[in-house]
Amino acid sequence: MEEMEVPAKRGKREQTKVNNRKAILAAARSIFAELGYGTTTVRDIIRRTDLASGTFYNYFQSKEEVFQALMDANALEVRPHLIETRANARTFEDLIEGTFRVFFDYLARDRGAFEVLRSNAGAIRVRMDTPEIVAGFDELQVDIEKAISDGLLEPVNASYLTAAAVGMAFEIGDRMLAQEEADVEGAVKFATSLIMGGVVKLSNPDSP
Amino acid sequence: MEEMEVPAKRGKREQTKVNNRKAILAAARSIFAELGYGTTTVRDIIRRTDLASGTFYNYFQSKEEVFQALMDANALEVRPHLIETRANARTFEDLIEGTFRVFFDYLARDRGAFEVLRSNAGAIRVRMDTPEIVAGFDELQVDIEKAISDGLLEPVNASYLTAAAVGMAFEIGDRMLAQEEADVEGAVKFATSLIMGGVVKLSNPDSP
DNA sequence: ATAAAACTTGACGTTCCGTCACTTTTTATT
DNA sequence: AATAAAAAGTGACGGAACGTCAAGTTTTAT
Numbered sequence: 001m002e003e004m005e006v007p008a009k010r011g012k013r014e015q016t017k018v019n020n021r022k023a024i025l026a027a028a029r030s031i032f033a034e035l036g037y038g039t040t041t042v043r044d045i046i047r048r049t050d051l052a053s054g055t056f057y058n059y060f061q062s063k064e065e066v067f068q069a070l071m072d073a074n075a076l077e078v079r080p081h082l083i084e085t086r087a088n089a090r091t092f093e094d095l096i097e098g099t100f101r102v103f104f105d106y107l108a109r110d111r112g113a114f115e116v117l118r119s120n121a122g123a124i125r126v127r128m129d130t131p132e133i134v135a136g137f138d139e140l141q142v143d144i145e146k147a148i149s150d151g152l153l154e155p156v157n158a159s160y161l162t163a164a165a166v167g168m169a170f171e172i173g174d175r176m177l178a179q180e181e182a183d184v185e186g187a188v189k190f191a192t193s194l195i196m197g198g199v200v201k202l203s204n205p206d207s208p
Numbered sequence: 209m210e211e212m213e214v215p216a217k218r219g220k221r222e223q224t225k226v227n228n229r230k231a232i233l234a235a236a237r238s239i240f241a242e243l244g245y246g247t248t249t250v251r252d253i254i255r256r257t258d259l260a261s262g263t264f265y266n267y268f269q270s271k272e273e274v275f276q277a278l279m280d281a282n283a284l285e286v287r288p289h290l291i292e293t294r295a296n297a298r299t300f301e302d303l304i305e306g307t308f309r310v311f312f313d314y315l316a317r318d319r320g321a322f323e324v325l326r327s328n329a330g331a332i333r334v335r336m337d338t339p340e341i342v343a344g345f346d347e348l349q350v351d352i353e354k355a356i357s358d359g360l361l362e363p364v365n366a367s368y369l370t371a372a373a374v375g376m377a378f379e380i381g382d383r384m385l386a387q388e389e390a391d392v393e394g395a396v397k398f399a400t401s402l403i404m405g406g407v408v409k410l411s412n413p414d415s416p
Numbered sequence: 417a418t419a420a421a422a423c424t425t426g427a428c429g430t431t432c433c434g435t436c437a438c439t440t441t442t443t444a445t446t
Numbered sequence: 447a448a449t450a451a452a453a454a455g456t457g458a459c460g461g462a463a464c465g466t467c468a469a470g471t472t473t474t475a476t
Contacts (some may be wrong), residue, residue, distance in 0.1 A: 013442060013453070020454095037332075038272060041432060052456045057434065064246060064332060124245075124272065127333045160398045163383045167375030175371045190368045190410070197409020198402030205401060207408070221422065221473060228423095249463060260425045265465065417476100424471070431464070440455070446448085 021059050023049045025073070028066045033115040037067060037126040067116075068130050074113050075132035078106050082136065086143050092152040092199070095143060097192040100169060101184070104191075107173045108182035118174060127170075137166055154203030161202075165195060229267050231257045233281070236274045241323040245275060245334040275324075276338050282321050283340035286314050290344065294351050300360040300407070303351060305400040308377060309392070312399075315381045316390035326382055335378075345374055362411030373403060 027048035031040050042063050046056045060066045085098035107114055117127050129137075141162040147153040168191050176187045201207055235256035239248050250271050254264045268274045293306035315322055325335050337345075349370040355361040376399050384395045409415055 011443075016441095017454085042434090043432065053433090054435080054457065055455055058454070062434095067332070123336075124275070125335045125337060127335070128331070129333065157394075157398055159383055160380055160395070161402075163379040164376045164399070164402055167377070167379030168372045169375070171371040171375030171378075172368050175367055186365075187368070190365060191372070193409045193413060194369075194372055194402070194406030197405040197407065197415070199405070200415070201401045201405025201408070202398070207405070219474075224423085224473095250465090251463065261464090262426065262466075263424055266423070270465095420473105420475075422471100422473070425467105425469085427468100428466085429464100430466100431462105433460100433462075435459085435461105436456105437458100438456085440453105442451105442453070444449100444451075446450095 020049075020051060020055065023051070024056065024059055024066065025069060028063070029070055029112065029116075032067070032070070033112060036123050037063075037116060038124050067126075068128055070113075070116070071128050071130045072132040074106075074110075075130065075136050077110075077113075078102065079132070079136050079139070081106075083139060086140075092147045093192065093196055095147060095152075096165070096195050097188060099140065099165070100191045101188045103169050104173055104176060104182075104184045104187045107177060108184050111177060111182075114173075114177075118177060137162060140165065153199060156199055156202045161195075161199070164198075165191075168194065228257075228259060228263065231259065232264065232267055232274065233277060236271070237278055237320065237324075240275070240278070241320060244331050245271075245324055246332050275334075276336055278321075278324070279336050279338045280340040283338065283344050285318075285321075286310065287340070287344050287347070289314075291347060294348075300355045301400065301404055303355060303360075304373070304403050305396060307348060307373070308399045309396045311377050312381055312384060312390075312392045312395050315385060316392050319385060322381075322385075325378075326385060345370060348373065361407060364407055364410045369403075369407070372406075373399075376402065 024045065028040075028045045031044050031048055034040075035044065040063065042056055043053060045063065045066065046053050060069065081102045082099055085102050086095050089095035089098055117125060141158050144153070144158045144161055148155050148158065172187050172191055176182050176184070232253065236248075236253045239252050239256060242248075243252065248271065250264055251261060253271065253274065254261050268277065289310045290307060293310050294303050297303035297306055325333055349366050352361070352366045352369055356363050356366065380395055380399055384390050384392070
C-alpha cells in the first residue's frame with residue numbers, strides 16, 4: 001500500500017510550503033522557550049527542522065521576523081474571541097471581564113505560546129508590539145470609547161485606561177503563570193474589580 | 209602649568225577604571241536608544257569610546273550585562289526616592305500616589321534612561337528584571353502588605369495588586385512619553401484613581 | 417631607578433550571518 | 447510518458463561579530 005498522503009488540494013508545492021513554514025515556526029517556538037530570544041540563533045531554529053540553513057531565508061528574513069510571526073499568530077488566535085466576547089457585552093463590566101477572561105484563559109491553556117516573553121531567571125524579557133497586537137490594543141480602546149459614547153461608561157481617558165488594562169493583563173498574567181496551577185478565575189475577578197472600581201473613582205473623584 | 213587633574217583620591221588606576229566603566233555605560237545607553245537593544249553589537253558600543261574591543265570584556269561579559277548594569281543604575285536612582293516617599297505616607301492613597309509620581313517624574317525627567325524599553329514601531333521591546341528592579345517591586349509589595357496589616361487598606365491580594373501597579377506604571381508611562389510634553393500630573397492622577405477606586409471595589413465587591 | 421602588577425591593545429581563531437550557484441523536485445506542455 | 451520550464455532546497459562561501467590572549471604600556475610598590 002502506498003504512503004497515505006494529505007489530499008494536497010492545490011498542488012504539492014503549496015503544501016510543502018505551508019508545512020515548512022509551520023515546521024520553522026514550531027521549531028522557533030520551542031527553542032525560544034528553551035534558550036530565550038536573545039541567545040537563540042537562526043541556526044538553532046533551523047537545526048530543529050530537517051531543512052537546510054539557506055531554506056530558512058526563503059521563509060523569513062531574520063529571527064526577529066520569526067518572532068513577529070509567532071506573536072502575530074498568538075494575536076490572530078485571541079483577537080476573534082476578544083472581539084466576539086466584547087460584541088456580546090451589554091455592560092461595561094461584561095466588556096472588561098470578558099476581555100480579561102479570554103486573555104487569561106488563553107495564557108493558561110497555551111502556556112507555551114507566551115512562554116517566550118516570561119522572565120527567565122534574571123534574563124531578558126522580550127515583547128514585540130506587532131501590527132496584529134497593536135490592532136488588538138486599538139480594538140480594546142475603540143470598544144472602550146464606544147462604551148463611553150453609548151453611555152455605558154462615564155467619560156475617562158480611554159488611551160490611559162487601555163494602557164492600564166493591557167499592563168495589568170500582562171503583569172498579572174505573568175504572576176498567574178508563575179504558579180503551576182493557574183487560577184484564571186481569580187485573576188479575572190481581581191483585574192476586573194480593579195478596573196471597575198477604578199472607573200467609578202475616575203468619574204467621581206470624591207467617593208470613599 | 210601642569211594639566212589639571214581630578215584629585216584622584218585613591219590612585220590613578222582606580223580612577224580610570226571608574227572612568228572607563230562610565231564611558232562604556234554612556235556609550236551603551238546612547239547606542240541602545242539609537243539602534244535598539246537587538247541590533248546593537250558590543251563593537252558598536254566600544255566604538256563610541258576610545259577604548260579597544262578587548263577592554264570591553266574587562267568590564268562586562270556581554271551586551272546583556274551592560275544592559276543589566278544600565279537598568280540597575282536606573283533602579284538605584286529611583287528606589288531611594290520611592291522608599292522615602294512611601295515611608296512618609298500616612299494613608300494608602302499617599303503611598304500609591306507617591307509611588308506613581310516619583311516613577312512618572314523620573315521617566316519624564318530622564319527620558320533617555322528608559323528610551324530602550326519603549327516600543328519603536330514594530331521593533332522588539334526589551335525589559336530586564338534585574339535584581340535591583342525586582343527588589344523595587346518587592347519593596348512595593350512589602351509596603352502594600354504593611355499597609356494592610358496597619359489597617360490602612362482592606363485585605364487584598366498584594367501580589368496581584370503590585371503586579372497591577374507595575375503593569376500600569378510601565379504601560380501608562382509609555383503612553384505618557386509618547387506625547388512630546390509629558391503630562392506627569394495627569395498620569396499620576398489617573399493611575400492613582402484607578403488603583404484607589406479598584407481597592408474599594410476589591411474589598412467591597414457589591415458597590416456601584 | 418627598577419621590578420612587579422594591573423590594565424590595554426588589536427590580531428586571531430571561531431561562530432553565525434546572509435547569499436548564491438548549483439541540484440532536486442514539482443508543474444506545465446506536448 | 448517524455449521533456450521543458452519554474453520553483454524551491456541545499457550547503458559552501460565571504461563577511462561580520464564574537465570572545466580570547468600574548469605582547470605592549472601604564473601605574474604602583476619597593
